[in-house]
Amino acid sequence: MPNAVELSAPAPFRQVEAPAPVVAIVGATGAVGVELLACLAARGFPLGGLRLLASARSAGRTLDFAGRAVAVDELTEESFRGVDIALFSAGSDISRRYAAAAVKAGAIVIDNSSAFRVDPDVPLVVPEVNAAALAGHRGIVANPNCVAAIATVALAPLHRARPIRRLAAATYQAASGAGTAAMEELRASTAAWLHGEPFEPTVLPHPYAFNLFSHNAAVDPETGYNGEELKVIAETRRLLDAADLPVGITCVRVPVLRAHAMALTMTFDEPLSPDEARRLLTAAPGLRVVDDRAANHFPMPSEASGRDEVLVGRIRTDLGDPSGRSLCLFVAGDQLLKGAALNAVQIAELLLRR
Amino acid sequence: MPNAVELSAPAPFRQVEAPAPVVAIVGATGAVGVELLACLAARGFPLGGLRLLASARSAGRTLDFAGRAVAVDELTEESFRGVDIALFSAGSDISRRYAAAAVKAGAIVIDNSSAFRVDPDVPLVVPEVNAAALAGHRGIVANPNCVAAIATVALAPLHRARPIRRLAAATYQAASGAGTAAMEELRASTAAWLHGEPFEPTVLPHPYAFNLFSHNAAVDPETGYNGEELKVIAETRRLLDAADLPVGITCVRVPVLRAHAMALTMTFDEPLSPDEARRLLTAAPGLRVVDDRAANHFPMPSEASGRDEVLVGRIRTDLGDPSGRSLCLFVAGDQLLKGAALNAVQIAELLLRR
Numbered sequence: 207m208p209n210a211v212e213l214s215a216p217a218p219f220r221q222v223e224a225p226a227p228v229v230a231i232v233g234a235t236g237a238v239g240v241e242l243l244a245c246l247a248a249r250g251f252p253l254g255g256l257r258l259l260a261s262a263r264s265a266g267r268t269l270d271f272a273g274r275a276v277a278v279d280e281l282t283e284e285s286f287r288g289v290d291i292a293l294f295s296a297g298s299d300i301s302r303r304y305a306a307a308a309v310k311a312g313a314i315v316i317d318n319s320s321a322f323r324v325d326p327d328v329p330l331v332v333p334e335v336n337a338a339a340l341a342g343h344r345g346i347v348a349n350p351n352c353v354a355a356i357a358t359v360a361l362a363p364l365h366r367a368r369p370i371r372r373l374a375a376a377t378y379q380a381a382s383g384a385g386t387a388a389m390e391e392l393r394a395s396t397a398a399w400l401h402g403e404p405f406e407p408t409v410l411p412h413p414y415a416f417n418l419f420s421h422n423a424a425v426d427p428e429t430g431y432n433g434e435e436l437k438v439i440a441e442t443r444r445l446l447d448a449a450d451l452p453v454g455i456t457c458v459r460v461p462v463l464r465a466h467a468m469a470l471t472m473t474f475d476e477p478l479s480p481d482e483a484r485r486l487l488t489a490a491p492g493l494r495v496v497d498d499r500a501a502n503h504f505p506m507p508s509e510a511s512g513r514d515e516v517l518v519g520r521i522r523t524d525l526g527d528p529s530g531r532s533l534c535l536f537v538a539g540d541q542l543l544k545g546a547a548l549n550a551v552q553i554a555e556l557l558l559r560r
Numbered sequence: 561m562p563n564a565v566e567l568s569a570p571a572p573f574r575q576v577e578a579p580a581p582v583v584a585i586v587g588a589t590g591a592v593g594v595e596l597l598a599c600l601a602a603r604g605f606p607l608g609g610l611r612l613l614a615s616a617r618s619a620g621r622t623l624d625f626a627g628r629a630v631a632v633d634e635l636t637e638e639s640f641r642g643v644d645i646a647l648f649s650a651g652s653d654i655s656r657r658y659a660a661a662a663v664k665a666g667a668i669v670i671d672n673s674s675a676f677r678v679d680p681d682v683p684l685v686v687p688e689v690n691a692a693a694l695a696g697h698r699g700i701v702a703n704p705n706c707v708a709a710i711a712t713v714a715l716a717p718l719h720r721a722r723p724i725r726r727l728a729a730a731t732y733q734a735a736s737g738a739g740t741a742a743m744e745e746l747r748a749s750t751a752a753w754l755h756g757e758p759f760e761p762t763v764l765p766h767p768y769a770f771n772l773f774s775h776n777a778a779v780d781p782e783t784g785y786n787g788e789e790l791k792v793i794a795e796t797r798r799l800l801d802a803a804d805l806p807v808g809i810t811c812v813r814v815p816v817l818r819a820h821a822m823a824l825t826m827t828f829d830e831p832l833s834p835d836e837a838r839r840l841l842t843a844a845p846g847l848r849v850v851d852d853r854a855a856n857h858f859p860m861p862s863e864a865s866g867r868d869e870v871l872v873g874r875i876r877t878d879l880g881d882p883s884g885r886s887l888c889l890f891v892a893g894d895q896l897l898k899g900a901a902l903n904a905v906q907i908a909e910l911l912l913r914r
Binding site: 372373374376378392393396397400411412413416417418419420422424425426427429430431432439452453454455456458460461462463467469471480499500502504506507508519520521522523524525526527528532534536 | 726727728730732746747750751754765766767770771772773774776778779780781783784785786793806807808809810812814815816817821823825834853854856858860861862873874875876877878879880881882886888890
């Protein structure tokens with residue numbers, strides 16, 4: 207029987223009127239799973255219980271949650287009895303296999319994989335962008351791809367003021383998007399490089415130390431776009447409710463550990479001045495404007511890492527569009543937080559409020 | 561008196577009919593200076609003599625050239641007596657101060673700084689792109705900015721077949737563009753990070769270990785574009801002989817040592833198919849097409865480093881342009897070679913042939 211920790215007062219959690227939900231984390235030992243735990247604790251998420259689930263390989267380990275050791279159980283179809291919210295972050299195959307069992311057991315699934323992101327019956331939600339979409343859920347809510355989540359936090363306030371008609375993006379993506387093993391491969395291969403030692407990559411397909419490469423998702427032989435790029439295109443359209451938005455994108459993996467960055471260029475019907483954009487972005491939730499031209503201080507992964515807000519800067523009119531209707535931004539956001547765990551917990555918070 | 565090494569037979573250099581030129585390198589001890597020496601040796605450049613010049617601080621050092629130790633002299637206005645070709649790579653101030661003296665002494669200056677790149681009396685040359693422009697020189701030839709040089713090698717064959725009407729670029733620039741000290745700062749700060757030790761950057765304005773940041777060139781307060789971006793725009797237009805080409809660009813410094821990469825999107829009047837583009841790029845000089853969709857193998861800094869050719873791949877129609885008239889490329893080239901030293905030596909070779 208799953209080893210659910212029953213959390214009763216005096217607990218370090220915010221007390222609420224309604225019974226606090228029992229939350230399960232599927233993939234608790236992964237890069238995102240660990241951050242989900244940290245987000246729940248840091249945000250004082252009201253917990254009636256916490257169940258940590260992972261593959262048989264990880265079962266029996268314990269993870270720290272707000273100073274308590276919580277045992278990790280093996281994920282089975284029986285794992286969801288009594289669970290109110292199931293946060294899935296163990297890849298698409300696991301989500302496809304177990305989400306229905308969780309829903310059947312009465313849980314609402316918030317899925318961090320790409321399994322349901324383009325399913326019209328499953329809302330894809332970034333709370334700052336399209337919280338209203340959550341209302342239509344039928345037991346599963348999809349958490350977007352990290353690039354789409356981070357980008358749309360910056361795009362939405364502009365899109366609301368003046369619809370975006372075209373979007374171009376080039377990404378600078380961190381190792382964390384490929385999991386903890388990729389982060390460790392970046393560290394280990396860089397250490398080997400600095401010591402003049404050989405290193406054979408096993409997680410990512412190319413050398414990573416002081417190197418970068420086109421995103422490792424499989425490339426569609428027809429269009430030449432890789433799976434990551436096609437995800438970002440489809441999900442950005444859904445999140446911005448702009449089904450036909452033309453999106454061009456190049457996704458690149460850079461030797462950074464956990465925060466993504468991206469250069470975005472958006473085209474409007476009429477020019478949007480950098481000052482007006484700055485005003486909109488400054489007033490928007492989940493964003494922090496970092497745009498100090500004099501100090502050459504703009505969004506950087508080092509300052510986005512471990513931070514809830516998405517950083518946005520380099521706000522300027524695109525010199526590449528002679529019509530003056532295009533605007534450029536540079537954005538950085540923590541891939542494991544807004545790009546994954548934080549957004550999932552924010553969705554759970556929205557569910558509680560409803 | 562400058563310490564010119566007179567090189568006579570039996571020398572490891574190609575023998576030519578005309579008297580071989582005496583070559584001076586200004587900034588011989590810098591990152592590009594060292595590569596200039598290596599390029600001259602590797603290409604068997606015919607040398608009647610070699611003079612290495614640097615600041616008083618570096619004078620007295622010796623550098624290896626094809627197995628010989630060559631002394632470094634202090635740069636003065638008298639350094640250019642008897643010099644036929646002076647390769648300058650010591651920054652704009654030095655070029656502005658000493659180029660006239662070199663020309664007055666009878667040398668042709670090939671200048672790797674930005675001092676003369678937009679001077680209409682000074683041709684800006686990438687041999688694969690606009691060799692004919694060299695004919696108009698009046699003693700000084702400008703070697704382009706590294707991004708402009710690398711990008712235009714890939715852009716020119718397409719532009720010749722079908723004029724580019726608009727260009728968008730996002731760069732992934734290596735430490736080498738900021739000199740050997742920046743390369744060392746990347747290495748040292750990364751080693752410190754891996755050992756959990758603090759590191760205070762002194763060369764670049766931001767932490768560099770596993771981080772990236774908007775290019776460190778000063779930002780124009782009016783447009784919000786930094787000096788690097790404005791250089792690339794102006795120089796790309798000159799090199800492609802497209803004075804009004806709209807160019808949008810975001811320049812970013814990434815934790816890579818010596819090869820730049822860039823995502824390029826170009827718009828034509830009529831669609832250019834990826835197959836046709838691949839054919840043109842495959843046939844073009846100075847390029848190597850690396851575009852294996854099945855193996856997810858595309859241009860990478862690790863494979864561009866130390867290599868003369870610019871790598872080009874990810875050749876695909878831009879999904880962000882609904883007219884189908886835009887094409888994307890991903891390019892990687894050695895910043896110290898095609899982005900600097902190699903291009904300068906190629907210009908010198910062109911001068912010899914004339």
